[in-house]
Amino acid sequence: MRPLLFFLRMFRPHWAWLAGGAAMAVVVLLGVVGLLSLSGWFLTATALAGLSMANPGAFDIYRPGAGVRFFALLRTGGRYGERLLTHEGTFRVLSDLRSWFFRRALPLSPARLQDLRAGDLLNRVVADIDALDTLYLRVLVPSAVACVAFLLLVLVLPWLIPEAAVAAALLMLLGGIALPWIAARAGMRTGRELAVLRAALRTEALDAGRGMAELLVYDRSGRRAAAFEALDATFLAQQARMSGLTGWLNAAVGLTGQAAVLLAFVFGAGMVQAATLSAPQLAFVMLGLMGLFEAVAPLPMAYQYLGQVRQAAERLLAVAERRPAVVDPVQPAPRPRDLHLRFEAVGFRYATDGPAVLQDIDLDLPPGRHVAVTGPSGAGKSTILNLALRFHLPQEGRITLGGVPLEALSEADLYDMVGSLSQSSEIFAATVRENLALGDPAADDAAMWAALEIAGLAEFVDRLPHTLDTFVGEHGQTLSGGEGRRLALARVVLRDPPILLLDEPLAGLDRETAATVRAALRQLAAGRTMVWVTHDLTALDDMDEVVHLQAGRVKERGSHAGLLAADGGYARSHRLMAAAATTAMAD
Numbered sequence: 001m002r003p004l005l006f007f008l009r010m011f012r013p014h015w016a017w018l019a020g021g022a023a024m025a026v027v028v029l030l031g032v033v034g035l036l037s038l039s040g041w042f043l044t045a046t047a048l049a050g051l052s053m054a055n056p057g058a059f060d061i062y063r064p065g066a067g068v069r070f071f072a073l074l075r076t077g078g079r080y081g082e083r084l085l086t087h088e089g090t091f092r093v094l095s096d097l098r099s100w101f102f103r104r105a106l107p108l109s110p111a112r113l114q115d116l117r118a119g120d121l122l123n124r125v126v127a128d129i130d131a132l133d134t135l136y137l138r139v140l141v142p143s144a145v146a147c148v149a150f151l152l153l154v155l156v157l158p159w160l161i162p163e164a165a166v167a168a169a170l171l172m173l174l175g176g177i178a179l180p181w182i183a184a185r186a187g188m189r190t191g192r193e194l195a196v197l198r199a200a201l202r203t204e205a206l207d208a209g210r211g212m213a214e215l216l217v218y219d220r221s222g223r224r225a226a227a228f229e230a231l232d233a234t235f236l237a238q239q240a241r242m243s244g245l246t247g248w249l250n251a252a253v254g255l256t257g258q259a260a261v262l263l264a265f266v267f268g269a270g271m272v273q274a275a276t277l278s279a280p281q282l283a284f285v286m287l288g289l290m291g292l293f294e295a296v297a298p299l300p301m302a303y304q305y306l307g308q309v310r311q312a313a314e315r316l317l318a319v320a321e322r323r324p325a326v327v328d329p330v331q332p333a334p335r336p337r338d339l340h341l342r343f344e345a346v347g348f349r350y351a352t353d354g355p356a357v358l359q360d361i362d363l364d365l366p367p368g369r370h371v372a373v374t375g376p377s378g379a380g381k382s383t384i385l386n387l388a389l390r391f392h393l394p395q396e397g398r399i400t401l402g403g404v405p406l407e408a409l410s411e412a413d414l415y416d417m418v419g420s421l422s423q424s425s426e427i428f429a430a431t432v433r434e435n436l437a438l439g440d441p442a443a444d445d446a447a448m449w450a451a452l453e454i455a456g457l458a459e460f461v462d463r464l465p466h467t468l469d470t471f472v473g474e475h476g477q478t479l480s481g482g483e484g485r486r487l488a489l490a491r492v493v494l495r496d497p498p499i500l501l502l503d504e505p506l507a508g509l510d511r512e513t514a515a516t517v518r519a520a521l522r523q524l525a526a527g528r529t530m531v532w533v534t535h536d537l538t539a540l541d542d543m544d545e546v547v548h549l550q551a552g553r554v555k556e557r558g559s560h561a562g563l564l565a566a567d568g569g570y571a572r573s574h575r576l577m578a579a580a581a582t583t584a585m586a587d
C-alpha cells in the first residue's frame with residue numbers, strides 16, 4: 001500500500017477540486033435514487049388512483065411530477081458537475097505528478113538513468129502517471145459514493161421493510177466490500193503483469209521504429225515482428241483474463257442488486273397484503289434499491305485494476321527514489337572568479353565494483369589553455385568530459401574549478417561556465433529558434449543570426465522556408481549530420497561558456513563540412529579553455545598540450561610536435577592516420 005499512499009499524499013494540494021468532484025458524485029447518486037424511487041412510487045400510485053382521468057381531483061400529480069423533474073435535473077446537472085470537477089481535479093493532479101516526476105528524473109540523468117530504455121522512461125511519464133487517475137476516479141470517488149448509498153439504505157429502509165433492510169445491507173456489503181476484495185486479490189497479479197507488458201510493448205515499438213532501417217537491411221524485420229507479436233499475444237491473453245474476471249465480477253455484483261430487489265419484493269409483498277405497506281411504497285423501495293446498488297456496481301472492477309495502479313506507482317517510485325549520482329549542494333560555494341580547471345590524481349569507476357576506467361589522471365587547464373585528449377577507443381576519453389561536466393564524481397582525487405571542488409558549485413554556475421558539444425548533442429523536435437534558445441533563452445534574433453554565422457549555418461537557415469521558425473523534425477532529422485552539428489555549435493556560441501568541452505564534434509562529418517565546423521570551433525575557442533577529445537591526430541599542432549590515454553592512464557603527454565619527436569604510440573598512430581588520409585585524398 002505504501003506506493004499508493006505516497007501518491008495519495010500528493011493529491012492533497014488539489015483536495016478542494018477532488019472533494020468537490022466526490023460531492024457532485026454523491027449528488028448524482030441522490031438524483032438517481034430519488035428519480036427511480038419517486039417514479040416508482042408515482043407510477044404505481046397513479047395506476048392505483050384509477051388512471052386519474054376518471055377522478056381528476058382525487059390525486060395530486062403535480063407535486064410528484066415536479067419531484068420527478070427535480071431529480072432528473074439533479075441527476076443531469078450533478079453528472080455534468082461531477083465530470084467537470086473530477087476531471088479538473090484529476091488533470092491538475094496528473095500535471096503536478098508529471099512535473100514532480102520530471103524534476104526527480106532530471107538530476108538522475110545521465111548516470112542513474114542509463115539502465116532504462118528511452119521507451120521505458122516515456123511509459124513511466126505518460127502511461128504510469130495516467131494510471132494513477134484510476135485511484136481517484138475509479139476507486140476513491142465510487143467508494144465514497146457507495147458509503148453514502150449504504151448509509152441511505154440503513155437509514156431509510158428499516159422504516160419501510162425492516163427484514164429487507166437487513167438482507168439488502170448484507171448484500172450491499174457483499175457487493176461493495178467482499179467482491180472488491182476478491183477482485184483486488186484475483187486481479188493483482190494479472191494487473192501487475194499487464195502494466196509491465198504494456199511498458200514492454202511500448203519500449204519494443206519505439207525501439208523497433210527507431211531501428212527500422214537496420215532491421216530491414218539485416219533482414220531481421222520478420223523476426224522482430226514475430227517477437228513483437230508474441231509479446232502482443234501475451235498482453236492480449238492477460239487482457240482477456242482480466243476481461244473475463246471483470247465479466248464474472250460484474251455479473252456477481254449485478255446479482256447482489258437483483259437479489260436485494262427480489263427480497264424487498266418478497267418481504268414487501270407480504271406487508272402489502274397485511275396492509276402495513278402500500279403498493280406505491282413497495283415500488284418506491286424496489287426502484288430505490290436499484291438506484292442504490294448502482295453505486296456499488298463499479299467497485300469490483302475498480303479494485304480489480306488496483307494491482308495495475310500499484311504497479312504503476314511502484315514503477316514511478318523506483319525511478320523517483322533513486323539517488324542522483326551528484327546532488328546539487330544546498331549551500332553552494334560562491335562562483336569562482338578564476339576559471340582554472342584541474343584534475344588532480346583522478347581515479348574513476350562507473351560502478352563501485354566495476355573496472356577502473358581512469359587512474360591517476362592529472363590535467364591542468366588554466367584559462368585559455370587548449371588540451372586535446374586522444375587515445376584508442378575505450379581509453380576513457382569521454383569519461384574525462386563526463387567528469388568535467390559533473391555527470392559523475394570521481395572516487396579518487398579531485399576536480400576543481402578555481403580551487404573549488406566541482407561538487408561544491410551550484411548546477412547553474414557550473415553549466416554557465418562549462419559548455420559541451422559532442423557528436424550526440426541533441427537537436428530537439430522544435431524550431432531552429434527554440435533549439436538555439438536553449439543556449440540563451442533571452443537571445444534576440446540578431447544574437448541568434450550572429451551565432452549561426454559563427455557556426456557557418458546562417459546562409460542555410462536563411463534559405464529555410466520559415467528561417468529561424470522552421471521545424472527541424474525529431475532529433476533534427478530534416479537536417480544533415482553537419483547541419484545538426486553546426487546548429488548545436490551555434491547553441492554553444494550563444495551560451496558563451498568560458499570552458500569548452502568537445503567530444504569528437506567532427507566525427508561523422510565529410511571532409512569539407514568538418515573543415516567548416518573546425519574553423520568555426522577555432523574561432524570560438526580563441527580566448528577560452530578547451531578540452532578536445534578526438535581520434536583524429538592529424539590536426540592537433542595548434543594545441544597547447546596533447547594527452548594520450550591508454551586503458552585509463554596517461555601514456556604520453558606533451559605538444560603534438562614533441563610527441564611526434566618522441567616516436568612513441570602517439571607518433572605511430574599519427575603516421576597510420578596521415579597515411580590513410582593521403583590514400584583517401586588520392587582516391
Ligand SMILES: Nc1ncnc2c1ncn2[C@@H]1O[C@H](COP(=O)(O)OP(=O)(O)OP(=O)(O)O)[C@@H](O)[C@H]1O
Binds near residue numbers: 351376379381382384
Ligand atoms: N556509462 C557507463 N557505464 C559503465 N561503463 C562505461 C560507461 N561509459 C563508458 N564505460 C566504459 O568505460 C570505458 C571508457 O569509456 P569512454 O567512453 O570514456 O572511452 P572513449 O575513450 O571515449 O572511447 P571512444 O573513443 O570509443 O568513445 C570503456 O571501457 C567503456 O566501456
